Amino acid sequence: MDPTTLLFQATILSGVCCIGVVVYLRYFYVDFGRIEGIPEIPGGSSVAGHLYMLGQDHATTAESWAISNTWPVYQIRFGYRRAIILNSFDAAREWIVTKQTSTIDRPWLYTFHGVVSKTSATIGTNPWDERTKKQRRVVGSYTTAPAIRKLEPMLDVETSQMISGLYEDGKHGIRAISPHIYQKRLALNIILMFCYSRRFAAIDDPLLLGILSDANTISSFRSTNSNAQDYIPYLRHFGGGKRTVEATEVRGRRDRWLAGLLEKARDSVRLGKAKKCVAQGLLVDKEEGLTKQDIRTILGGLMSGGFETVFATAIIGIAFLASPAGEAAQKSAHADITSNYSTPQEAFERAALEEKSPYIAAFVREVLRFYPPLHLLPPRQTYQEFEYHGSKIPKGVLVYMNAQAINHDKDKYGPDADQFRPERWLDKESGYEVPPPYHFSYGAGARMCTAVNFSNRILYAIFLRLIVSFEIIGSKEDPPETHYIDYNRNTTAASAIPKDFKARFVPRDVGILEECLRKSQETEVDLAG
DSSP: OOHHHHHHHHHHHHHHHHHHHHHIIIIIOOSSOOOTTSOBOSOOBTTTBTTGGGTTOHHHHHHHHHHHHTOSEEEEEETTEEEEEEOSHHHHHIIIIITTTTSOBOOOOHHIIIIITSSSOOTTTSOOSHHHHHHHHHHHHTSSHHHHHHTHHHHHHHHHHHHHHHHHHTGGGTSOBOOHHHHHHHHHHHHHHHHHSOOOOOTTOHHHHHHHHHHHHHHHTTOSSSOGGGTSGGGGTTTOHHHHHHHHHHHHHHHHHHHHHHHHHHHHHHTTOOOSSHHHHHHHOOSSOOOHHHHHHHHHHHHHHTTHHHHHHHHHHHHHHTSTTHHHHHHHHHHHHHHHSSSHHHHHHHTTTOOOOHHHHHHHHHHHHHSOSSSBOOOEEOSSOEEETTEEEOTTOEEEEBHHHHTTOHHHHOTTTTSOOGGGGTOTTSSOOOOTTSSSBTBOGGGSOTTHHHHHHHHHHHHHHHHHHEEEEEOSSSOOOOOTTTTBSOTTSSSOOBOOOOEEEEESOHHHHHHHHHHHHHHHHHHHO
């Protein structure tokens, strides 16, 4: 055979091999083989793995697989990524708390990190390195107990404005209204005041609605359900273009309003008129050596997701109170408030300063347990190899906490785990002792939400002031949905946002309520000045 023919055949063979390699990497490559000793869900395709088997509600399907197979821990494939799913409290605690140094990392995901966060990353979702460690330390310094005390006037203002809005717009309890926007404004205003010393007065402010809309869209790019291109690489070029375009557009909008907020804070610092807030502290910080990217990452992370837990929990908590079962909870809560405070005025005033009502604190914990704001928590990634019950877990494997399943674990919470019962946190004779973190709605371990104490304080103030101010009565025409799965309006999204409902907020005593609101307005004047 002549050399030209041989060269031609060799070229063809090389081309076929290259195509074969590309096809394998794009369609059939899996980052890790099956992990011995960890059961694997049967089935799954060679390309997508179990991704599409999970259907429209990944957390619920994953929970049903755990129950039907009696596997609290199992492995699946998200396309080319092998993943471990944790579905029980004890398993999650062992992996995420006991072995936290081994599971401290986060994966890099194409859509969220490569597109949405290309210009402004977020602390909570960043892979673990010294920069992320420093950024978390800086944020933690703003949420210590002394720091939270400095935020009490802000919390007083926002919870009072929320109560005032429900009171006035609900025509003093005559008209049934939706509580959603009031809780969203409250949560966003607290984060805005915390970060930039700025707040929205009107619930229909275009920038307020724009930020809320963008935050909801950005949250969707953390969902395992809506971003198949993260796990099936060829979709980034064939079929995933629409999501990439949407991610690019929301990134541009988010960058513009973040830049505008930071520029106003920078101007205040230059003019010597800055009020104490995170942006001001970061801009003048000399000790940490923060870069512009550090500042953008810290503020972007707080603004992108810092308020979702609060408003989602507040809304579903109100939904439960407005349901038939919630009537008894309102009575128990009001009785506990009355026994711990001398007057309703004292309870209202002290709500932002202390957590004196055991029942309200238990109610907050139960809402978080029963209705986790993120049913499937953002993934971890193993940071180093470790052993689990005889199985060798390699470095770099995805780890998902199924908060929906973990928080309803009957082995940990008892046979009534599927019932909403705040008393479980007050009953010392139940025989079910639940250790910290009590539930996994904030995550756990070294990557646990840094603002957990502040978030709990906000929720405590919200529910105490609501209950001391109103009797909450659900609308018969637009009643609340309170089932721990069915209440979620969109199971394909990362965040669980309650479906729309309406309720009447009937003042317990108009004179006392108006007196409390007048007094809180003085705090607002002080903040404004």
